[in-house]
Amino acid sequence: MKRTALAEFLHDEAAGGIVLALATVVALVWANSPLGDDYVALWETKLDLGLELDLHHWINDGLMAIFFFVVGLEIKRELVCGELQDRRTATLPVVAAIGGVALPALLFTLLTAGTPDAPGWAIPAATDIAFAVGVLALLGDRIPASLKLFLLTIAIVDDILAIAIIAVFYADDLSILWLAGSALGLVGMVELRRLGATRPWQYVPLAIVVWVAMHExxxxxxxAGVLIGLLMPTGEIDGRNVLEELEDRLHNVTAFAIVPLFALANAGVDLGGGTLQDAASSTLAWAIVLGLVVGKLSGIGGAAMLALRAGWGVLPDGVDRGHVWGAAALGGIGFTVSLFIAQLAYVDGAQIAIAKVGILVGSLVSGALGVLLLLRRRAQVAP
Structure with missing residues (x-):
């Protein structure tokens, strides 16, 4: 039987989560092997492709723009014809996502206020869709299928908030001239849509201009990737949905190539030389762990319970409050976007290494806690 678009999406996310986990393990083993120096040297290789950036920055600034472009497409799909279109259905996960961003950031800030670690306040606010849905997939039919959609919606709203945070709080030395150039490129894309351009390739030249101008x-x-994704045309060509087809084509590229490559380039932290000991005694690492584990669980779960009590939304069919708390714990699997924000928040290598340890530990604990809560819930309702 042919799978629905949502089933295909969830399947790809689950499989992508496995590939992402493997890439993370490879990065950690490589960075802590006798070839650890080669690991560092590889990502510092300079590539002059018009912009003189090293391989690490081409991945983080260039390839990850494609990842965020697909995020933009996903957000647009949800707004146009998905869960975010129906206000009553969307209210509960939206409120839960807001709580899941605000509380971890608040806990982190309370622990690090007035210290050099404070700029990383947004690190524990992120949820990794691939890993979270991947963990749910491992539970199979032990959980209701609608819980996956509920968590997916929370993660997408989380992405919207994370994108806004990156744009507002992690910008450096703004150049109004370059920003205006990027805006003009976006206006050009809007004009292309008005003129009826429906082929994605027609937008590529302007998309490159927007990316370069945004970078500068x-x-x-x-x-730039997110904004371009939101501006992509909708409608049909020869009976094919333009938006869904473009998202489908690029989703596997990001899930199985770009995001794992990002993990390979960013997750490799040398755990020797006292790094683990430094992390164990570091407020930064504990602030991240606390934010991901306690902040996400309490923020998502608590906000959802308050919304239900206030009558602001309804639970999906088959999902009860116990399931919500399990999903809330899985929301603490930050990883990809958390690593990304850590690279933006800090320039000191030691801080970044400690932040990575906190992200890895916090994500692992959150994943294990989420599985435990969901399996416990199943045991409670089993005959």
Whole structure:
């Protein structure tokens, strides 16, 4: 039987989560092997492709813009014909996502206020869709299928908030001239849509202009990917949905190539030389772990319970409050976007290494806690 678009999406996310986990393990093993120096040297290789950036930055600024472009497409799909279109259905996960961003950031800030670690306040606010849905997939039919959609919607709203945070709080030395150039490129794309351009390739030249101008403006270049995704045309060509077809084509590229490559380039932290000991005694690492584990669980779960009590939304069919708390714990799997924000928040290598340890530990604990809560819920309702 042919799968629905949502089933295909969830399947790809689950499989992508496995590939992402493997890439993370490879990065950690490589960075801590006798070839650890080669690991560092590889990502520092300079590539002059019009912009003189090293391989690490081409991945983080260039390839990840494609990842965020697909995020933009996903957000647009949800707004146009998905869960975010129906206000009553969308209210509960939206409120839960807001709580899941605000509380971790608040806990982190309370622990690090007035210290050099404070700029990383947004690190524990992120949820990794691939890993979270991947963990749910491992549970199979032990959980209701509608819980996956509920968590997916929370993660997409989380992405919207994370994108806004990156754009507003992690911009450097803004250049109004370059920003205006990027805006003009976006206006050009709107004009293309008005003129009836429906082929994605027709937008590529302007998309490159927007990305370059955004990169030079001081706003992180990945924001260009999101904005371009939101401006892509909808409708049909020869009976094919333009938006869904473009998302389908690029989703596997990001899930199985770009995001794992990002993990390979960013997750490799040398755990020797006292790094683990430094992390164990570091407020930064504990602030991230606390934010991901306690902040996400309490923020998502607590906000959802308050919304239900206030009558602001309804639970999906088959999902009860116990399931919500399990999903809330899985929301603490930050990883990809958390690593991304850590690279933006800090320039000191030691801080970044400690932040990575906190992200890895917090994500692992959150994943294990989410599985435990969901399996416990199943045991409670089993005959």
């Amino acid at each position: 403006s001081g706003v992180h270049a990945t924001i």
